[in-house]
Amino acid sequence: MGYSARIASNPYVVGSFACIGGGLFGLDISSMSGVLNNKSYLRVFNKPGPTAQGGIVASMPAGSLFGALLVTQLADRIGRKKTIILAGIVWVIGAILQCASINRGMLVVGRVIAGISVGLSSAVVPIYQSEITPPAIRGRMVSLQQWYSVRAHQSITWGILIQYFIQFGCSYIDGVASFRIPWGLQMIPAIILSAGMVMFPESPRFLFDHGREEEALQVLADLHGKGDKTNELVVLEYEEIKQQVYFERNEGAKSYLDLLKPGNPRRVMLGCCLQMWSQLSGMNVMMYYIIYVFQGAGLTGTRSNLIADSVQYVLNVVFTVPAIIYIDKWGRRPMLIAGTLAMGFWLSLVGGLQGRFGAWGEIDGTPIWLVSDNEAATKAIIVCSYFFVCSFAISMGPVSWTYPAELYSLKIRGKAVSLATATNWVFNFALAWAVPPGLANVAWKTYYIFATFNFAACIHIFFMYPETVGRTLEEVEEIFQQGHLFTAWKIDKNVGKKTLDEVVAKSKHLPIDEHHDSMDEKSSA
Structure with missing residues (x-):
């Protein structure tokens, strides 16, 4: 077996490489958050107001919702591998349109197309990873997806961090290149993803489901048995796939109406509500619009604002690590309850400090609730924002994607998880659009709204969410x-x-x- 063949049959390499697909969402978040106060961006796109800017940002999750709904059909018809390749190609098209955009309409179209790619990759990459990795490292590979890429996640942390530092570096460039270069560079990981996936194998689960049993057995042998079809693990995996495929053909949910059958509605609602609370926690405010938050705190210098923002993105990466390591030790309930309480507390402090020390002012002719000439209050707001992000990264972030998959019976799991993911994108879209007008009209009270959501989530979780850690499906x-x-x-x-x-x-x-x-x-x- 040649070197490239050995690489393509290494489950760690295959599973990790697919994580690039998840990182696209992180790249997209930072691509907008880093240009909100870029003078060239504001000039080219005619200084979009709160509602217009919210629409531009929200266009991406709108596309993602559509892309996530497409996965059920595409992944089962053309395969997991080809769907990931397609997601990379769609992303490149979206990135080209964004990079070349000369007006808001063209930018929105580019972001919608890129969003479709994000929806495709965020849904299909975890499926592909779980189906090509052996049981001994499957949990590890899914954790990689959470850390390296899409937040489900919350898997956007590395994508956000990398793209934001690209934005920061390009902020020293005068003119439109300061935002077009970062938008254009987004194409590189997508090209690598699509080109690299060509040499990796298709999911054995998909192959078996389409009558290609011998090919599925060979893929399992290459990935898990060094080419030996009689390897004990290979045979066990093959039989497991066979039983699962037969079960789904005979007993699996035929439509979304099966989710309403006795015993299912409660669990379906728990999964959907957790994804809803994840979005209503206020993390969108701190990721999409962190520049607005720090502007309101009195940090008005473009360069100093970008530096302060970058610290937050680093913290998001760092504090996701202990969550991944200890999620099975701490338990889901304690992490969610403590996380929502902490997030509500820090947002309440941000709102209180803004309300007490701020007043209406203007930045470049735009009205804004502003803390001015109070360095202590400015620093306190920034620190509270950092603590909020740390609280999310170590609790709600990873658990909101882990917990729903553990709730459902095998019969309805696929459709129930897809519905929970769709709920995430619906609220992502709504909040991305609503936050700028909220900050422009009710100012510091916006933080109290999200703090209230967190306290409500804590109560809901305490009363209705049972612990699932360490338990089998049965x-x-x-x-x-x-x-x-x-x-x-x-x-x-x-x-x-x-x-x-x-x-x-x-x-x-x-x-x-x-x-x-x-x-x-x-x-x-």
């Missing part, structure tokens, strides 16, 4: 059968857990009591 099923609709905190850690006798008995298809007696007899003998 054990989660039993948790919801216990009831506890408004008393999720009462669920004992051992509810749903199987004893050793129960597990062994089930594996041998024996009644529990009968099996237990037989084990006792063997012990006596």
Whole structure:
């Protein structure tokens, strides 16, 4: 086997390379947040007001919603690999239009097209990763997706950071190149993604589902058994895929109406609501519009604003790491409850400081609620903003993508997760558009609105979200059968857990009591 073939059959390389697809969303967020106070950008696009700027930013998540809904059809019809390649091509088209845009309409079209790519990649990359990696490293690869790319995530952290520093470097350039160069450079990772994916294998799950069983077995052998089709792990994986495919053909959800059948609506709502709370936490304010936040805090210098912003993006990356490492140790509920409380607290402080020390003023002729001539208040607002981002990165960020996938039965999981993801994009779109007018009209009170959302989320999670960490799918099923609709905190850690006798008995298809007696007899003998 040649060097390139060995690389293409290495599950770590294949899974990590696909993460580039997730990073596109992060690139897009920073591509806008870094130019909001760029004089050349404001001149070319006729100084967009709050509503217009909100529409420009919101055009990307609008496209992403459409792209995410397309994945169900594309990934199953043309394959996971080809869908990722297509996402890269679509991104390049969107980036070209943005880079060459001469008016708002052209920019919005470019962002909608780029958004379609983000929707495609954010939905299909985790599917591809989970289907080409062996069980021993599958969780690790999904965590890589969270850290390196799309926030589901929240997987946008590295994309945001890299693009923002490109924006910062180009801020020293005079003229339109200061924003066109960063927008054009966005094409590079997408080109690498599409070109590189050509040499990687298709998902064995897709191949088997389309009658290409022998090809699926060969891919599994190359990825997990060094080419040996008789390898024990390869055979086990092949049988697992076969059983899953047969199950979905016979028992899988045929339509979204299956989500309304008894036992499903509560869990579907929990997944959708968690994605909703993730957006209503206010993280969009601190990512898309952080320049506006720091302007209002009194940090009006373009260069100093960009430097302060970059610290926030670094913190977002750094504090995602412990969340990924300890998410299975800390548990979902404690992370969500502590995170929402902390985010509500820090946003309340930001709003209080703005309201107490700010007043209406103007920056370049634009009315803005501004803290002026108060260095202590300015620094306090910036520090509270940093703490807010850290609180999100270590709690709601990763858990909002991990928890929904653990809620659902195998029969409805695909459609339920896709509905939860669609909810994320709907609220992303709405808030991206609503925040600039909010800051322009109700100013510091905007932070109190998002703080209230966080406190409401905390109450909702405390009463209705059971712990799922360390439980199998069957054990989660039993948790919801216990009831506890408004008393999720009462669920004992051992509810749903199987004893050793129960597990062994089930594996041998024996009644529990009968099996237990037989084990006792063997012990006596």
